[in-house]
Amino acid sequence: MRWTIEVPDGFALKPIVLSHGWHQCRPFEWHADTGRLVRVLRTDRGIRAIELHQLPMGSLEVTLLNASSILDPAETAWIDSAVARILAFDIDLSGFHALCASHPELEAVPRIGAGRLLRCPSVWEDMVKAICGTNIQWKQAVTLINRVAELGDPAAEERHRAWPTPEQVAAAGPEWLREKCRLGYRSPYVAELASRLVSGDLDTGPIERNELDGPETRRFFLSVKGIGKATANLLAILYGHYDQLSIDSATYNFVGGKYFDGEKPTDHQITALYEPFGEWAALAYWYDAMLSWWWPSIEADLA
DNA sequence: TTCCAGGGGTAGA
DNA sequence: TCTACCCATGGA
Numbered sequence: 001m002r003w004t005i006e007v008p009d010g011f012a013l014k015p016i017v018l019s020h021g022w023h024q025c026r027p028f029e030w031h032a033d034t035g036r037l038v039r040v041l042r043t044d045r046g047i048r049a050i051e052l053h054q055l056p057m058g059s060l061e062v063t064l065l066n067a068s069s070i071l072d073p074a075e076t077a078w079i080d081s082a083v084a085r086i087l088a089f090d091i092d093l094s095g096f097h098a099l100c101a102s103h104p105e106l107e108a109v110p111r112i113g114a115g116r117l118l119r120c121p122s123v124w125e126d127m128v129k130a131i132c133g134t135n136i137q138w139k140q141a142v143t144l145i146n147r148v149a150e151l152g153d154p155a156a157e158e159r160h161r162a163w164p165t166p167e168q169v170a171a172a173g174p175e176w177l178r179e180k181c182r183l184g185y186r187s188p189y190v191a192e193l194a195s196r197l198v199s200g201d202l203d204t205g206p207i208e209r210n211e212l213d214g215p216e217t218r219r220f221f222l223s224v225k226g227i228g229k230a231t232a233n234l235l236a237i238l239y240g241h242y243d244q245l246s247i248d249s250a251t252y253n254f255v256g257g258k259y260f261d262g263e264k265p266t267d268h269q270i271t272a273l274y275e276p277f278g279e280w281a282a283l284a285y286w287y288d289a290m291l292s293w294w295w296p297s298i299e300a301d302l303a
Numbered sequence: 304t305t306c307c308a309g310g311g312g313t314a315g316a
Numbered sequence: 317t318c319t320a321c322c323c324a325t326g327g328a
Contacts (some may be wrong), residue, residue: 021309135310140326184324189311228311248309 001064001071004055007078008089012096012113013037013054016087017288019117024142025129026149028118038065040155041082041121041225042162043075047155050079052087060087066155088116090210091240096280101288109287117286119238123204124197125163130235130269131189132225147181148190169194189226196224207239214241242282245274254289 017037023030027040032199037052047150049065062083064071071079084090097110109115120126128148133141151164151172169190170179177187196202206212207220217239221232234246245251247267256264259273270285277284 130309131311133309135308135323137308137327139308141309144325178324182325184326185311185322186324226311230310234309246309247310250309253309301318 001069003062004075004226005060005062005083007054007058007060007087010093010110010113011058011087011089011116013052013060015112015114016118019114019286020176021133021138021142022118022120022129025145025263027161037220039086039121039162040152040162041079041293042153043166044070045071045075047153047158047160048075048079049155049158049160050083052083065160066158068157079236082121085118085121085208088119088240090302091116096242096283099277099280106284107285110289114290115283116286117238118165121237121238122163123207124166124193126219126235126238127193127224127227128190131186131193131224133227134182134186134228134231143181144181144186148177148183161251166194166197170198186200186226189224193224193226210219211241214243217241218244237282237286243279245271245282245285247271250289251285254293255285258288258292 014035017030022028023037029038031038034051035246038094039052040047040049042048046066048071050067051063051065053061053063055061060083062079093115096115100106100109122131129145132144132148136144148169149161151168152161153164154161156207174187174191175201177183177190181187183190193202197204202224207217212220214236215219218241219231221227221235222229227235230248232245233244237246247270251270252264255270255273256262259265260269265273271281274281274285274288
């Protein structure tokens with residue numbers, strides 16, 4: 001089964017897939033050679049694996065990988081809305097793209113259709129992955145995340161698994177996360193997050209419905225144990241609030257190397273550097289780092 | 304062996 | 317608000 005989805009003007013699939021490390025984590029699967037993004041989704045009818053591919057005229061082609069499944073219009077519409085969430089169709093980048101035009105170092109951003117950041121279908125999944133990425137090398141974080149993903153339900157007759165639900169993680173418990181996933185001291189944080197979602201003590205609805213402003217969004221994420229300032233800011237950035245940078249060890253390395261002669265800058269110095277970008281500060285930093293670091297290696301691939 | 308990674312919680316000032 | 321100190325894990 002195959003259909004197409006219309007995309008916002010100037011949208012490009014590859015830049016958002018490669019915007020950060022989520023595409024390396026199951027149940028995402030990025031095939032760089034063919035430019036296809038596979039994602040497993042849990043609908044109210046079952047576990048579906050879809051493959052996204054951008055057509056030459058811009059729109060997205062969706063291929064259902066569950067060969068024996070036929071979707072009704074309601075389920076197809078649900079998948080379309082999930083794709084829109086993952087690929088941040090709702091984000092209006094026109095202000096940022098206009099700003100990039102007057103900054104030579106960011107000139108490539110609008111030209112290649114970059115600026116959006118890849119999200120998971122649920123805030124729950126974004127939060128777990130963010131917690132797993134704290135104080136750890138990213139490659140190792142991917143290993144942790146993929147072990148947690150093994151808890152998810154498999155699609156019938158397919159190798160794909162959905163991301164586990166909060167109920168599944170809460171039932172598995174902190175010891176399972178520690179011993180089987182090797183989450184270490186992060187395991188009680190993830191277990192508590194799952195339990196709070198199951199009990200209704202925490203509700204991600206306001207984030208999903210985009211009802212909160214930047215400060216409210218950051219306060220929401222900070223209320224979760226295991227999520228501190230850097231991670232809360234990162235998650236707020238994923239949900240469209242760019243006025244506060246997420247400063248982590250990679251930020252010190254990049255900004256120190258490029259602007260402070262190799263010396264580690266203070267948080268205040270970093271903030272001051274991108275303050276002129278105002279509400280777009282975090283994106284300005286993000287693509288400053290991206291274009292300087294590893295973007296050149298893939299830029300030819302994007303042309 | 305020691306250091307530290309895409310930090311955060313906690314106690315004490 | 318700021319600073320030590322501790323926290324699991326495994327790669328470098």
